[in-house]
Amino acid sequence: MDVNQTTGRTSADTDALVKLLDIGDAMPGASELRARSYELLGVAPDAAVVDVGCGAGRAVAEMAERGARAVGVDPDERMIEVGRERWPAAEFRLADAYTLPFADGEFQGYRAEKVFHVLDDPARAVDEARRVLVPGGRIVLVGQDWDTMVIDSDDAALTRAIVHARADLVAKPRVVRGSRNLLLDGGFADVTIEIHTRVHTDATMVPVLVNSAEKARAAGTVSDARVDAWIAEQRERGERGRLFFALPMFVIAATRR
Template structure:
């Protein structure tokens, strides 16, 4: 897909992101909310809120969620989904909220995009009340993800090596960063996160969203072939993946 937002690339893929991936990380929400003691009346900031699925989930649990995202179209969709939530434009390193505005902060599949992780954690501490909780979650190492079979096949088709696991994806990675910044670790773990596609078309467009139509046509056979082991008799696909998560208490 040709980007129509050169300075805001995620906006041009926001609708497809919401369609194929919006609630993908849902299995990791429960341990985050439980460990961070998020419930009725809890003021929660969702950093990198995307199209608003977690915001809506928090509203269903009678929490008081706010969101922040750098992409204008993501913000638009999040506000439409989680009506009444305070959703603002911003980045992890510069959160557009007052000091001590929240009891908890969540960042699901978002912390790894922070250009300055130390600054992002400092901002998280700033907007949290004393004793506030921070929950982070993101992809586990490639070996735990069925989607890696497709990513590896696409890399091979481009004569490239698959990307290596980043430090946040491996065991202890998230905890090490938080501990080094002075946060008190409460708990963490690994959660199974399946991704499903209804048929070949959804599979291909879910994997290749954001690409030009010509590129999608060229790479579709690569995606379908790599996903063949995960195709079920009814023609749907189910690929099991994993997210690591950790919850910590604000330092000081």
Template structure:
């Protein structure tokens, strides 16, 4: 649950709220529609959709995440279940949303097949995720930063999955797929300090850099933060399609 607490904090930022709002726009739901939020985490999207009078179902494989989400929106429906085996009837929802899920999946196709099964004809699907190959981080040693970011990629099963979402949706039978890019610019080192440490540690673990390299790189990034020279650019892809 430690990571959930970190993600919960991230979800409360203005940029995360804007990203969720863009996903709702792409879903094209109206009050009274039913939407499933797969990998719902701490339930921020479920709460917001419920306030918009959308009948929302939150599903996550993490029992602790579902407990947190349920405490936030006790009137919503929640299930603990994997993304490739949803406890929903065929063609039973108007919208399907999944954020930050596909970089965790070794095989995305069963999850997408389930999405296709539970959506009604004409229903909308919206998938969001970062492609870790597109992250940008300024540094005095750009080559070192690129290697550290490879360490960050190594922590995910499919770190570049987001670039394939459109293909996968079309291959699964969805139509009219569109891609929107939401870009977050971060100049506050403190917001990413923990992730930088994780990335550097992963690069050391994979023998991409030495411990001394990691310490020097982290010190440089911290110094950039103190001098107001820190810069990270984080694009997130939103891929929407119709069943």
């Protein structure tokens, strides 16, 4: 079984992640959130922008449609394959956030969505972002705080346990809380932070909740029986249109000094 040495994922893992990303991209408000990130980034015709941790490449394609010279970067070879299959006219490169294959000052914009929480050293990634940006260039980071998923359930204590167990499996689950200082320390100015909260009440997000519960189960945090009951409850709520899942997304933008 081939395992990506950078991400630790197999091709099957990546394909499963692509499915979850597709669910996220189709959620109400997701396209508007991406559009807001492009606005803050200053995407314009002929502007050079890089999307780091680009995944399956939707944002790369959308920024290219706006006339930008958009390049997608991801450390997962299978993810790059998917991006090229879906968006054959877009440009993709295999690389990680710490060693971008670009010259100093090559870009006017740097974007990373749902990326910094998986990095062991976000400050190093910020240094690399500053390197590839021109003075006055823009950086936009989009992500969640993994402790702030709000889920209605008959068992509040179990829900807290699942949310926190899932967060603890992430390298930097609370990185957005420190993003302002991270950017200021990394040579950026004019930092702004927006919060866009999505509320979901139907079955669309059940796979995401099931994924979190299964991760908690695999970590040995909660018993099989309790996880099974919780998943059954969330599926039943989704079927009846009685689900409640709120996910605050943070959009942090700044200017390279």
